[in-house]
Amino acid sequence: MTSLSRIMLAGLGALLSATVAASAKTTIDFYFPVPVQGALAREMTRMVKEFNDASSDVEVVAAYTGSYDDTRLKTQAAVEAGKPPAVTLMSANFVQEFVISGEIEAIDDLLAENGGDPKTFLDDFWPALRGNATANSKIYAIPFQNSTPLVYINVGHFKEAGLDPTKPPATWAELVDAAKKLTKRDGDKITRYGFEMPGSYDYLGWLTQAFTMSNGGQFFNVTSPGEVYYDQPSTRGAVQLLHDLVFTHKVMPEGVIDPNQVSSDFFAGKASMVMLSTGSLSFIRNGAKFPYTVAFVPRNVRNAVPIGGGSLIVFKSITPEQRKAAWKFVTYMTSAESLGSWSRFTGYFAPRRSSYDLPEMKAFVAEHPDALIAVQQLAYAQPWLSTYNVVAVRKAIEDQVQAVLSGKKQADEAVRDAQKNADEILRPYNEKIAHVSGF
Amino acid sequence: MAAASAGAIGVIALLWSAPFLWMVVASLRPDSTGSLDIASLIPAWPPSLANFRLAWESADFLLNYANTLMVVAGTLAVQLVTISLAGYAFARLRFPGRDLVFYLFLLQLMIVPPVLIVPNLKTVTRLGIYDTLWGVMAPYWASAFGTFLMRQTFLGIPRDFEDAAEIDGCSLIQILRYVLLPLAKPALIAFAIVSVVSHWNEFLWPLMVIDSPSHRTLTLGLASFVSSGEGDAEWGVIAAGTLIVSLPLFAGFIAFQRQFINSFVMSGIK
Numbered sequence: 001m002t003s004l005s006r007i008m009l010a011g012l013g014a015l016l017s018a019t020v021a022a023s024a025k026t027t028i029d030f031y032f033p034v035p036v037q038g039a040l041a042r043e044m045t046r047m048v049k050e051f052n053d054a055s056s057d058v059e060v061v062a063a064y065t066g067s068y069d070d071t072r073l074k075t076q077a078a079v080e081a082g083k084p085p086a087v088t089l090m091s092a093n094f095v096q097e098f099v100i101s102g103e104i105e106a107i108d109d110l111l112a113e114n115g116g117d118p119k120t121f122l123d124d125f126w127p128a129l130r131g132n133a134t135a136n137s138k139i140y141a142i143p144f145q146n147s148t149p150l151v152y153i154n155v156g157h158f159k160e161a162g163l164d165p166t167k168p169p170a171t172w173a174e175l176v177d178a179a180k181k182l183t184k185r186d187g188d189k190i191t192r193y194g195f196e197m198p199g200s201y202d203y204l205g206w207l208t209q210a211f212t213m214s215n216g217g218q219f220f221n222v223t224s225p226g227e228v229y230y231d232q233p234s235t236r237g238a239v240q241l242l243h244d245l246v247f248t249h250k251v252m253p254e255g256v257i258d259p260n261q262v263s264s265d266f267f268a269g270k271a272s273m274v275m276l277s278t279g280s281l282s283f284i285r286n287g288a289k290f291p292y293t294v295a296f297v298p299r300n301v302r303n304a305v306p307i308g309g310g311s312l313i314v315f316k317s318i319t320p321e322q323r324k325a326a327w328k329f330v331t332y333m334t335s336a337e338s339l340g341s342w343s344r345f346t347g348y349f350a351p352r353r354s355s356y357d358l359p360e361m362k363a364f365v366a367e368h369p370d371a372l373i374a375v376q377q378l379a380y381a382q383p384w385l386s387t388y389n390v391v392a393v394r395k396a397i398e399d400q401v402q403a404v405l406s407g408k409k410q411a412d413e414a415v416r417d418a419q420k421n422a423d424e425i426l427r428p429y430n431e432k433i434a435h436v437s438g439f
Numbered sequence: 440m441a442a443a444s445a446g447a448i449g450v451i452a453l454l455w456s457a458p459f460l461w462m463v464v465a466s467l468r469p470d471s472t473g474s475l476d477i478a479s480l481i482p483a484w485p486p487s488l489a490n491f492r493l494a495w496e497s498a499d500f501l502l503n504y505a506n507t508l509m510v511v512a513g514t515l516a517v518q519l520v521t522i523s524l525a526g527y528a529f530a531r532l533r534f535p536g537r538d539l540v541f542y543l544f545l546l547q548l549m550i551v552p553p554v555l556i557v558p559n560l561k562t563v564t565r566l567g568i569y570d571t572l573w574g575v576m577a578p579y580w581a582s583a584f585g586t587f588l589m590r591q592t593f594l595g596i597p598r599d600f601e602d603a604a605e606i607d608g609c610s611l612i613q614i615l616r617y618v619l620l621p622l623a624k625p626a627l628i629a630f631a632i633v634s635v636v637s638h639w640n641e642f643l644w645p646l647m648v649i650d651s652p653s654h655r656t657l658t659l660g661l662a663s664f665v666s667s668g669e670g671d672a673e674w675g676v677i678a679a680g681t682l683i684v685s686l687p688l689f690a691g692f693i694a695f696q697r698q699f700i701n702s703f704v705m706s707g708i709k
Contacts, residue, residue: 041497042497064659064662065646070646073647078560078647080557081564083569
């Protein structure tokens with residue numbers, strides 16, 4: 001035992017002295033989630049290393065912190081323990097919570113200190129991204145990797161079913177019609193599904209929002225974080241559509257499917273149309289051994305989708321030097337070049353419009369025109385569900401839609417219960433703003 | 440009759456080992472991204488080590504191994520001392536409020552660990568061991584389960600042994616060292632297995648405490664390429680990485696299989 005603890009002490013000592021030797025630079029912590037496979041973590045590590053090598057006075061320690069939800073948990077715990085990171089890549093719809101708790105810096109202030117202009121800063125970013133980046137007329141987050149839902153289509157199956165792959169389903173009716181033609185049955189057994197989408201947490205809330213919006217509705221109050229619109233005709237219709245795809249038309253599998261299953265089924269030819277993030281584009285491009293095409297999310301009333309992805313936020317309670325260092329790092333990470341290179345690597349679209357004017361981006365888009373579909377859909381994109389205690393509020397509807405997908409509930413009851421549960425979760429915030437006496 | 444029960448055992452064994460078999464098969468499958476037969480248990484021919492190469496490059500596994508070994512050994516070493524002493528105190532010593540203290544101690548088993556993340560993290564920060572391996576180990580140095588197990592084991596040992604040792608002039612520490620602990624060896628081994636396996640596999644707490652890449656444990660290294668949200672999984676690489684992470688545990692279990700099973704049987708843990 002003693003020799004072991006001596007080795008441990010020696011090891012720790014060596015690590016400690018290594019950090020001390022490097023501390024001529026200002027060290028800052030950067031938390032990032034790994035929303036996709038290992039290649040992305042390697043690329044992120046490479047980008048951070050490039051910054052560290054080029055910088056004479058800042059050293060960024062990049063810590064990957066699990067999923068988006070894990071990252072939120074780790075960041076919140078670190079803040080409460082008094083060890084906030086300088087910068088986190090946070091799911092774009094979690095930003096609001098950190099604004100409410102007052103834990104993050106307004107980017108406006110950082111811009112003003114560094115000679116930037118808060119009024120024009122977001123002009124280069126796609127308008128659809130601005131909602132989740134701002135709160136109460138101030139910028140709080142800088143979009144880094146963004147996505148919208150897309151429909152991926154197996155071209156061979158389309159032709160075989162007598163459908164035209166150059167005219168993908170544009171409306172819900174066309175979606176149902178195409179899915180019926182694409183579904184293959186062997187007696188009572190379904191051997192190929194016309195349509196599939198993930199029903200797991202995080203994804204399901206996002207896709208339900210996409211259908212609600214394309215049904216003409218709004219999922220939540222964009223300006224007040226205490227209100228969601230679950231028990232509304234538009235959301236009810238969206239949930240009814242999912243119910244009908246599974247139980248009336250029998251073109252989508254019953255129950256909750258996770259995203260990996262959906263992409264595996266698409267690759268295996270067991271699903272002809274799948275709804276996934278634009279963030280999966282590179283993966284689908286590398287994995288599909290057959291021609292595929294991508295299409296907008298079909299509309300019932302209008303074309304509309306929520307954005308997804310992550311943004312960079314800067315934390316308070318770090319030293320003034322770290323604050324300067326954090327800004328340098330964030331500026332580097334959100335340059336048109338960095339965002340463009342990350343977008344080419346991942347399949348996320350680049351949040352800055354000027355990224356697409358770069359020669360390497362033009363060459364890439366010419367070679368992969370499907371990378372532009374997500375960008376074109378941006379014209380119809382709007383903010384992503386963002387409320388007080390957003391994960392619980394999101395799960396309130398996800399639990400109900402999962403019950404519908406599993407045949408345990410009808411759409412009516414599901415949206416009613418979702419609203420009831422969400423209102424309960426939102427109550428603390430609403431009570432605070434509803435009872436303002438005592439000034 | 441014998442053939443039938445052997446057959447039944449074979450079926451159960453196959454069911455239990457299917458995930459492990461799949462992991463081995465998938466890790467050796469070449470070009471598994473989007474492959475149609477990734478779910479198959481039939482190996483691809485010729486097998487390829489490409490997944491292992493990719494997985495190995497995805498994380499600094501040697502460093503991660505060293506860190507996990509330090510955490511597991513450092514946790515267990517302290518635990519063995521604390522649970523033996525505490526178990527002895529609760530089993531043999533008489534002091535006011537002993538049973539009350541013991542039950543309070545057991546209450547710890549009822550608390551779900553995630554609830555303690557923030558308070559523990561605050562303590563760890565105040566002690567100055569945030570982002571160190573000590574911070575990962577510290578909260579586990581007192582184990583309610585281990586204390587309970589040792590108390591029960593000591594209660595099951597007749598007092599006569601201790602009385603004889605005392606007559607021969609043993610001190611309390613000597614009695615513990617030369618009489619009780621050797622007799623409690625099966626319980627200690629059983630506890631060691633439970634402790635090593637759970638800390639080897641633990642993800643959430645190390646994730647909370649560790650920031651620096653140089654202090655990452657195996658599970659954190661593995662997570663860097665298996666967590667998938669909007670993107671999708673490279674199954675072959677994940678299988679290879681999981682195999683790399685779990686291999687030492689498998690090897691250890693196979694090497695000491697007989698002893699382990701005896702310990703569990705004797706200590707009554709299942």
